[in-house]
Amino acid sequence: MPTIAAYLGAALFEIAGCFAFWGWFRLGKPLWWLAPGLVSLALFAWLLTLVESEAAGRAFAAYGGIYIAASLLWLWAVEGLRPDRWDITGGMICLLGAAIIIAAPR
Template sequence: MTPLAYIGAALAEIAGCFAFWAWLRLGHSPWWVVPGMVSLALFAWMLTLVDSEAAGRAYAAYGGVYICASLGWLWAIEGLRPDRWDVGGAVICLVGAGIILFGPRAA
């Protein structure tokens, strides 16, 4: 469930933030904010589905997933292909997220 929650949260967060970007930076209607707010609320709810003892740890691990999803958005929605530095940085972040989420913990 955790990978799906992270992927859903990332898509919801990016879509919600992009709604504000579209309004404020691209000159779209302020009405873009309405679905953006719904999307951001969905993002917050999705993070509560992550199997973690601590919210901060769940959020920290989510960061790596968010970075990868953002680069996917860059390519799929904005039409800019990530370069090798983007991909390398994303891999490093995902490894770090895995260590945070799945590392052994003292009982």
């Protein structure tokens, strides 16, 4: 599986899993929300193991930038709050950092 696809899938599953807990704890959603959240978090962890990297720390560091940008998309698509210019600027900086880590010649 290509690295970017694994990262994008991992981001979706991690955000969804964490949002399930957020929904239960902060939004008063029913307890059963935690079950799909736990499955989602397990899928997130599994997808990160598919990233082609010789070191977990490097794979996780690059993923961090993807996660931040995906979280801002979640903010907009799911929570209905449009990211402001500071969110977008910060997300772009994080994506640049992730691209440097992913594309560096090794």
